[in-house]
Amino acid sequence: MNIAIASGKGGTGKTTVAVNLAYFLATSGQSVQYLDCDVEEPNGHLFLKPKIESQTSATVMVPKIIEDKCTFCGECSAKCQYNALVSLPKIPPLVFPGLCHGCGLCIHVCPEDAIAEDKREIGRIEEGRGVQNIAFVHGILNVGEAMAVPLIRQVKARGGDTWVHIIDAPPGTACPLVASIGNADIVVMVTEPTPFGLHDLSIAVVVAEKLGISLGLVINRERDEFLPMEKYIREHRLEVLSRIPEDRRIAERYSRGDIIIEALPEYIPLFNDLAINLGKVFGKSVTGGKA
Amino acid sequence: MNDIKEVVVVSGKGGTGKTSVVGALASLLTNRVAADCDVDAANLHMILNPVVLEVKEFIGGKKATIDPSCCTSCGTCREVCRFEAISKDYVVDHRQCEGCGACYILCPAGAVDFPSSRAGSCYICKDKYSSPFVYAELLPGEENSGKLVAMVRNEARALAEKNGTPLVVIDGPPGIGCPVISSMTGTHVAVVVTEPTISGLHDLERIIDLAQFFKCKTGVIVNKSDVNPDYCKRIEEYCVTKGSSFLGAIPYEPKITEAQIQATTILDRAPDSQASEIIRIIHKKLLKILEEL
Numbered sequence: 001m002n003i004a005i006a007s008g009k010g011g012t013g014k015t016t017v018a019v020n021l022a023y024f025l026a027t028s029g030q031s032v033q034y035l036d037c038d039v040e041e042p043n044g045h046l047f048l049k050p051k052i053e054s055q056t057s058a059t060v061m062v063p064k065i066i067e068d069k070c071t072f073c074g075e076c077s078a079k080c081q082y083n084a085l086v087s088l089p090k091i092p093p094l095v096f097p098g099l100c101h102g103c104g105l106c107i108h109v110c111p112e113d114a115i116a117e118d119k120r121e122i123g124r125i126e127e128g129r130g131v132q133n134i135a136f137v138h139g140i141l142n143v144g145e146a147m148a149v150p151l152i153r154q155v156k157a158r159g160g161d162t163w164v165h166i167i168d169a170p171p172g173t174a175c176p177l178v179a180s181i182g183n184a185d186i187v188v189m190v191t192e193p194t195p196f197g198l199h200d201l202s203i204a205v206v207v208a209e210k211l212g213i214s215l216g217l218v219i220n221r222e223r224d225e226f227l228p229m230e231k232y233i234r235e236h237r238l239e240v241l242s243r244i245p246e247d248r249r250i251a252e253r254y255s256r257g258d259i260i261i262e263a264l265p266e267y268i269p270l271f272n273d274l275a276i277n278l279g280k281v282f283g284k285s286v287t288g289g290k291a
Numbered sequence: 292m293n294d295i296k297e298v299v300v301v302s303g304k305g306g307t308g309k310t311s312v313v314g315a316l317a318s319l320l321t322n323r324v325a326a327d328c329d330v331d332a333a334n335l336h337m338i339l340n341p342v343v344l345e346v347k348e349f350i351g352g353k354k355a356t357i358d359p360s361c362c363t364s365c366g367t368c369r370e371v372c373r374f375e376a377i378s379k380d381y382v383v384d385h386r387q388c389e390g391c392g393a394c395y396i397l398c399p400a401g402a403v404d405f406p407s408s409r410a411g412s413c414y415i416c417k418d419k420y421s422s423p424f425v426y427a428e429l430l431p432g433e434e435n436s437g438k439l440v441a442m443v444r445n446e447a448r449a450l451a452e453k454n455g456t457p458l459v460v461i462d463g464p465p466g467i468g469c470p471v472i473s474s475m476t477g478t479h480v481a482v483v484v485t486e487p488t489i490s491g492l493h494d495l496e497r498i499i500d501l502a503q504f505f506k507c508k509t510g511v512i513v514n515k516s517d518v519n520p521d522y523c524k525r526i527e528e529y530c531v532t533k534g535s536s537f538l539g540a541i542p543y544e545p546k547i548t549e550a551q552i553q554a555t556t557i558l559d560r561a562p563d564s565q566a567s568e569i570i571r572i573i574h575k576k577l578l579k580i581l582e583e584l
Contacts, residue, residue, distance in 0.1 A: 010305010040466035103391030
């Protein structure tokens with residue numbers, strides 16, 4: 001089962017919810033695998049503290065021009081949708097690896113068989129075991145690298161069959177979000193009761209609805225009811241899975257890298273309810289009946 | 292004109308308070324163009340309350356669609372597609388399709404259509420301070436946010452050139468990937484708004500490396516600084532080792548959220564608060580950095 005944690009707006013508490021839900025499910029007897037798909041700024045490891053057992057390079061394919069076969073016909077650059085190849089008169093085309101999506105079209109269209117491929121590293125994937133024996137995978141995008149989506153897909157490909165997967169998605173509402181939550185069974189949208197939180201939530205909800213994924217909300221740092229958000233929830237008939245109050249102790253514990261339900265056990269019932277409500281939206285218990 | 296200076300405000304980690312800080316700085320900077328480059332979760336317009344003067348369409352990448360009445364089920368498209376976007380019954384999954392055009396170009400039956408479509412809008416505005424402001428909205432789940440960021444920046448620079456404005460202030464997206472790179476390339480100063488937490492510091496290190504890779508001068512603001520004074524100090528020390536200017540530490544201030552709810556800046560909502568005082572000092576430090584460029 002794939003449970004994705006997303007938000008639209010950054011900093012609403014995605015990682016807090018993801019690591020604490022993972023921790024809660026693990027302590028209630030589930031096999032949990034945590035897949036950190038926020039490859040630009042992964043943070044899950046700061047809380048789950050995995051012992052990294054394997055590290056692999058994440059690569060994409062890029063064209064390599066075989067210069068003595070190239071006739072400078074310009075077919076490859078004319079067909080490339082990403083401007084990753086630029087043709088010049090009388091010399092082989094220039095390759096811009098940072099723009100290449102690795103689709104391989106240039107290889108197919110080259111009439112001279114003058115294009116081979118090389119691997120290019122875009123980041124790395126680390127795997128290990130964290131607290132409560134949680135299986136842990138994250139991708140770390142190289143600094144200066146633009147393409148997050150191929151790395152997100154490679155992280156998700158590490159998801160094992162026997163696990164409940166907790167997928168920590170990146171902020172935003174564009175293609176990295178789609179790649180992260182794409183095959184989720186349910187997406188938990190973590191939001192905060194502010195105008196910015198509501199605005200970005202409403203876009204992320206459209207993405208989940210377009211993808212046909214059922215969703216539930218967690219409202220984080222709640223002080224007073226934020227009426228526009230309550231109105232939005234009613235009008236769109238969204239399920240609120242949990243409301244986490246504004247509590248300075250949570251902020252302080254988070255700042256140090258602590259798991260909230262370990263440091264502040266009075267929050268265990270809240271995550272228990274969150275797991276039960278998730279099961280209701282999903283139509284099947286997520287705690288394996290042991291909670 | 293080459294003497295337009297661009298300042299981008301980024302964070303690495305999301306939700307550190309970038310937009311609240313940019314809104315406040317934009318109200319203090321009198322002769323500037325503001326640009327919101329967080330195109331898939333744009334919020335700055337909710338503080339700057341702009342009047343939209345012109346809307347420009349953003350045309351995104353193309354997506355393939357197979358016409359079943361022409362398809363001969365030969366399997367070529369499925370063989371050449373590296374994104375596993377085409378199902379056994381020859382339907383393109385637009386979630387997976389990266390718009391490379393391989394199926395379109397290589398289909399022997401000509402059964403693949405490959406149209407481009409509107410993927411967002413770009414708004415040229417005048418904000419409530421009567422200054423130029425540009426923002427954009429990417430349609431939910433779309434690709435090519437980096438291209439839309441480039442469009443916003445081009446429009447903002449064009450306004451600055453037209454009006455003889457010396458400064459463009461950019462509200463950037465979180466992360467370090469495609470839209471951040473697009474927001475940051477060619478800017479002069481990158482201001483990082485972070486928070487005194489283990490993740491704030493972790494993400495700060497990556498965004499500072501990115502900014503220095505692009506040869507931007509860097510400055511750092513710690514927001515909600517009193518949540519963990521120890522981490523705040525560590526961030527200040529980190530700035531020294533990286534040659535980054537520490538611009539200020541803003542304590543947690545609930546009135547910043549109240550200001551957001553009232554669609555205004557903390558400077559307008561609570562001008563006498565400590566947060567406002569520190570933002571005014573940050574503004575002066577930023578002007579000095581710009582003068583010294």
